[in-house]
Every structure is written in structure tokens, then in C-alpha cells.
Amino acid sequence: MWHTIAATSLSSWCSFAPSSLYNPPGLFYASSSPHPAPFISASLAGIEAMARFSSRAFPVGAAIFVCLLLAVADLAASSNQGSQEEAPRCRFRRLSANRPFRRIQSEGGYTELWNENDKQFKCAGVAAMRNTLRPQCLSLPNYSPQPRLVYIQKGQGLIGMSYSGCPETFHSGEEYSYSRRTEEREGPREEEHERSQKRDQHQKIHRIRQGDIVAFPPGVTHWCYNDGNEDLVAFSITDVNSQWNQIGPTPRSFYLAGGPPKESETMEPARDIHAVNMIRPFDAELLATAFNVPAEIVRTMQREDERGLIVRVKKGSMEMMRPTEEERERRERDGRREEEEEVEEGRRKRDNGVEEIYCSSRIHHYLDNPGAADVYSRQAGWLHSIDVFKLPILRYLGLSAEKTNLRPNAISSPHWNNNFHTIALMTRGEGQVQVVDGEGRSLFNDRVREGDVLVIPQNFAIVSRAGNNGVEWVAFKTSATPTRSPIAGKASVFMGLPAQVIANAYRLSLEQAQQLKYNREDQSMLFPSGRASTAD
Incomplete structure (x- = not known):
């Protein structure tokens, strides 16, 4: 008798288990469509009938088995519906070359944004952005939940990253005085200021220059300073569909300082990229206690700031430990030998804790180097790829890059990309590009020129031909180990x-x-x- 009662209870539990326990909200993607595929509906109906029959004719074990079958069928239905919803995302009647659609002006430069809601960027799961820093200007510290790959189009400068849990192994050359608040352990709370001399400690600062690819891991605070005499221009691709990102497929940056620039008639607000000082909303007294500093310092940090995302700095106020000029000259001199050593290092390297993965990882690689090209032709041009073997940190970003230089009227072989989407930025010259899909349609057959951005979806075939003055482009790829199939x-x-x-x-x-x-x-x-x- 108790077998029948237990089986009946279990059958009732099965009636809601697939939708509530096996597929809790947010765990699996489910389509909003109320009509699953007919064969899935029939399967569910049949298994539900079996579950009702098991409550009368079978013991508890059989009912459990049938319940598991019901859960599996429910998951299959959700997966099928999800794939039906996702499928149209990369279906196009035509592709187009894109230009920035928004510009955010700051005190020390400006930020250009491509439309992340464009169907082509949605298909690739990325967002495109370009920052221009004037000389002696600073891009304020910020972080993003999404990995980012940056190409330095012009200029030179310094980049710093602050990895949580990594030691501050670099010291600035000058000592400075600072005040420290101490507390008495007994008696009323008192404040006294102790004057000390201390050298500033910080994590490594990297020298970057035109032609570098720079990797920005998710969640890592970074800043950039233009110490050169010309504009520093950095184009970046952000992977909004990365597994690291848990807050939705929208590009987001969180700033530790600054604020949205003052709006004008020719500029749209910057609030949608979260350009707000995260320190401002905190209680000043609470934060002062956390830092062990006077509350006046925190209130100064929380003041309204309309300088924007990029600010000017006073001359001489950014003196710090930086890469030596000798190191930069050595990089230029070594060429192919250095790259071969880096490739070998990448192949030997294995996960060995935070120190190896992040703290001491290289974050940049010189891409504009024909001497290190993977393919070189004196008559046709050269091609240089950067993947996980040459820059191991790309393993954690899931991205890679490639620079192509085509000589006048040369052709890049028709091919398709096996395991990635391509986002190509034209950096010099002009040429003809044709992209075709698998349904017998030519989706793009037009000329591209410097500044255009073109998205080529996975498995779509492409062929390119340079104009009379040649053409160059940088291709960002949504895989750290990309492969392609030349035709x-x-x-x-x-x-x-x-x-x-x-x-x-x-x-x-x-x-x-x-x-x-x-x-x-x-x-x-x-x-x-x-x-x-x-x-x-």
C-alpha cells in the first residue's frame, strides 16, 4: 500500500519538477515561444502518461526513472526552443561597413562608439570602441566585466593594470611624505598624524606604441597615459558574450574616478557606459574608516567631476617608474628572435597559480612587425597573427588578432573562418571585399577604406583585393586558437x-x-x- 502512496506522490512531484527544479529560472536559456516543436510536445505528453501509469502499476524506482526521462525531455524542449530563437541572429540579407555612431567628448580627448545594437555586432557578440588621448592626458582607472583586446593605431604611452592579490613590485624613484592616522587601543578615540617618508609602490607599468596589441582581462582595473607628443589612438573590441560576463550582453565599464562630461547639443550623454565615479555614492565616514584616512580626503574624491573619461594632468605630475628606453629599443632590435622565444615560452607555460597566470603575464605584443610575419610574399604582402601561443594571456580572454598588409592589387585568398567571427578594422589604403553566405548570396561586394569596420560571421566566405595603393587591416577574432580554411x-x-x-x-x-x-x-x-x- 505504501508503495502506491509514495509513487502517487512522486508522480505529482514530477508534474512540476522539470520546470521548477531541473530548469530553474536563469539556469538554462528558454524561448519565449509557447509552442515547442511538435515531436517534443508528443514526447512530453507520452512521458507524462507513463508517469501517471507508473503511479498505479510500478513501484517507486520505476516512477523515479520515468521522472528523470520527463526532466530530460523538458530540457531538450528548452534547448530546441532556445536554438530556434538564437538562429536568426546571424542571418543577413546584406552586410555593411560601419563607422562610429556616437562620440563622447572629454577634457583630455574623446571616445568613439560603434552601435553595439547593430545586427552584425550582435551576431559576433562584440562591441567596438576607439579612444583618442591628447598629449599629457590620462584615461581614468576603470574596469569591465568583459575581456577586451586593444590595437594601438597611433602614438605611444603607458598602461598600468592593478591585479587584485598581486604584489606591488615596482617603486617610484622619489620619496614623499604622507600622513597616517593612528588609533589608541585604550581610552577615548583620538587621531594623530604621523609624518613618514615612503617610496610609492605599484604594479608594473607597460610601454605601448603604435602597432601593439594589448590584452585587458575582465575585472582588472587599468589606466592609460599619453606621455608622447602626438595623439594616442586605441581601437578596442570587447567580447560581451564572454563566459566571464554575468551581467548581460551590453558593453559596460565601471570608473573609479571622474564622471560624465558636461552634455552639449552635439554630444549624447555618457551615462549608458557607466562613466560615473563609483566612490561617490559611498558613505564618506565609512569609506574614511576603510582607508584609515580623514573624511575630508574621501569627500574630495567624491566631488562632482565633469572632466569626462579622459583628463589633463599637470606637467610633471606623472613622474613614476616606467619601462626604460633601452627595453623598447631591444624590442625593436630583436625582431623575429624575440617572437620565436615568446612562442616557445607560451607552449611550455602551464597554469601554475595566480602569480604565473596574471601577475607576471605579458599583456601586449607588437603586431606591426613584417619580420615576424606568419606569411610573407615580396610581391603580395605579409600576414602576422597573434594567438594564445604567442600571447598566453589570450587563453583567458578567448580572443586573438591578425594584421594583414596587401601590396597594390594583391589578393587575399578566398577562405572561411572555422571557429570564430572576424571584426576587421581598415587601418590604411582601400580595397575591394566580397563576402558570401552558404545560401548562394553575395552579402557584401564593395570598396572599403581606412576607418571602416566590417564584421565577417563564422563560416561566411570572404575574398579581398587591394587597391592601387595597397591596403592594411587588423582583424580581431572571437577565438584564442583560430583556424581557417583557404579555398x-x-x-x-x-x-x-x-x-x-x-x-x-x-x-x-x-x-x-x-x-x-x-x-x-x-x-x-x-x-x-x-x-x-x-x-x-
Whole structure:
């Protein structure tokens, strides 16, 4: 008798378990559509009938088994609905080259934003931004829950990152005096100020320059200072769909200082990128106790600030420990040898705690280096890739980058990207680009020029040709270990197919199929402008 009662109770529990226990809100993606696929509906109905029957005819163990089947079917329905909702995200009738749609002016420069709600950026799961810092100006300390990869388009400067839990191993050259509040352990609370001499300690500061790729891990506070004599321009891609991000697919930056710039008729507000001093809302007395400083200092930190995201600094006020000029010259001098050493280091490196992963990790790599190119052709140009093997920290960002230089009228082989989306920034010159999908449509067939940003979805095929003055671009990739499939040339898809397969697939003669395979057999990815004439 107790078997029947328990089984009946268990069957009742199964009626709500799949939606409440096995699929709690937020754990699995579920479509808003109330109509699952017909075969899923039929399966659910059948299993529910089995569950009701088990309460009368089977013991508790059988009911548990049927209940688990019901949960699995419910998860399959949710997954199916979710995939149906997600599928249209990367379906396009056409692609377009993009330009910034918003500009935020600050005291020391400006920030340009591309429209993150554009369908192409939504497909790739990224947001694009460009910061321009005037000389002697500082981008204020901030952090983001999403990983970011930055390309330095112009200028030079200093970047610092503050990793929680890592030691402050660098010291500034000058000593300075400071006040420290002490508290008596007995008797009324009193404040006294003790004068001390101390050298400033901080984490490593990195020298960056034009052509560098810089990795910004999620949650790490960073700042940038332009100590050069020209503008520092940095273009960045943020992976809003990263597994590190738990707060929604919108690019967000949290600032520890500053505030939104004063609005004007020609500028939209900066509140949507959270350009608000996070220190301001805190209780001043509570924060003063946390820092062990007078409350006046905290109130000064909390003052309203309309300078924006980038501020001017007084001359001489940014003297600190910085990378030596000798180190920069050594980087320029070593070229290929240094890169080979870094690749070998990346292959040997394994996870060995916070010290190795973050504290001592390299965060930047020189991308504009033809001497270290992965593909080089004197007639066609060069291609230089940066992945997890050359910059190991990219493993935790899930991003990588590549610089391509095409000489006048040269061609980049038609290819598709196996495991990533591409976001390409045109950095010099102009050229012709064509992108096709798998449904027989040409989605983009137009000229691109310096400043354009083009998104190429995963598995869409692309071919590029330089203009009369050549063209260059930087490609950001949504994978730390990207692979692609060239259609023509050495190590291409056609080279791997038997000539007979090609001939029958396209109704060609065997001779024509062999021409497709072997006419570029000694050239990889980049082809010069000339084309050998062959008999029909």
C-alpha cells in the first residue's frame, strides 16, 4: 500500500519538477515561444502518461526513472526552443561597413562608439570602441566585466593594470611624505598624524606604441597615459558574450574616478557606459574608516567631476617608474628572435597559480612587425597573427588578432573562418571585399577604406583585393586558437580534394581540375596581382 502512496506522490512531484527544479529560472536559456516543436510536445505528453501509469502499476524506482526521462525531455524542449530563437541572429540579407555612431567628448580627448545594437555586432557578440588621448592626458582607472583586446593605431604611452592579490613590485624613484592616522587601543578615540617618508609602490607599468596589441582581462582595473607628443589612438573590441560576463550582453565599464562630461547639443550623454565615479555614492565616514584616512580626503574624491573619461594632468605630475628606453629599443632590435622565444615560452607555460597566470603575464605584443610575419610574399604582402601561443594571456580572454598588409592589387585568398567571427578594422589604403553566405548570396561586394569596420560571421566566405595603393587591416577574432580554411593556394581545401572529385563536382575536365589545384600550389593566403594565362 505504501508503495502506491509514495509513487502517487512522486508522480505529482514530477508534474512540476522539470520546470521548477531541473530548469530553474536563469539556469538554462528558454524561448519565449509557447509552442515547442511538435515531436517534443508528443514526447512530453507520452512521458507524462507513463508517469501517471507508473503511479498505479510500478513501484517507486520505476516512477523515479520515468521522472528523470520527463526532466530530460523538458530540457531538450528548452534547448530546441532556445536554438530556434538564437538562429536568426546571424542571418543577413546584406552586410555593411560601419563607422562610429556616437562620440563622447572629454577634457583630455574623446571616445568613439560603434552601435553595439547593430545586427552584425550582435551576431559576433562584440562591441567596438576607439579612444583618442591628447598629449599629457590620462584615461581614468576603470574596469569591465568583459575581456577586451586593444590595437594601438597611433602614438605611444603607458598602461598600468592593478591585479587584485598581486604584489606591488615596482617603486617610484622619489620619496614623499604622507600622513597616517593612528588609533589608541585604550581610552577615548583620538587621531594623530604621523609624518613618514615612503617610496610609492605599484604594479608594473607597460610601454605601448603604435602597432601593439594589448590584452585587458575582465575585472582588472587599468589606466592609460599619453606621455608622447602626438595623439594616442586605441581601437578596442570587447567580447560581451564572454563566459566571464554575468551581467548581460551590453558593453559596460565601471570608473573609479571622474564622471560624465558636461552634455552639449552635439554630444549624447555618457551615462549608458557607466562613466560615473563609483566612490561617490559611498558613505564618506565609512569609506574614511576603510582607508584609515580623514573624511575630508574621501569627500574630495567624491566631488562632482565633469572632466569626462579622459583628463589633463599637470606637467610633471606623472613622474613614476616606467619601462626604460633601452627595453623598447631591444624590442625593436630583436625582431623575429624575440617572437620565436615568446612562442616557445607560451607552449611550455602551464597554469601554475595566480602569480604565473596574471601577475607576471605579458599583456601586449607588437603586431606591426613584417619580420615576424606568419606569411610573407615580396610581391603580395605579409600576414602576422597573434594567438594564445604567442600571447598566453589570450587563453583567458578567448580572443586573438591578425594584421594583414596587401601590396597594390594583391589578393587575399578566398577562405572561411572555422571557429570564430572576424571584426576587421581598415587601418590604411582601400580595397575591394566580397563576402558570401552558404545560401548562394553575395552579402557584401564593395570598396572599403581606412576607418571602416566590417564584421565577417563564422563560416561566411570572404575574398579581398587591394587597391592601387595597397591596403592594411587588423582583424580581431572571437577565438584564442583560430583556424581557417583557404579555398585556393597552398594547404587549401581544393588542394586536399582529389582532382576527380573537383572535376565531377563542377563538370570540368580533369586538366581544368588540376589547374584549380596546382596553379597556386607554392603560394599561401596572399597572391600577387598577376594571373597566369592558360588555355581554356
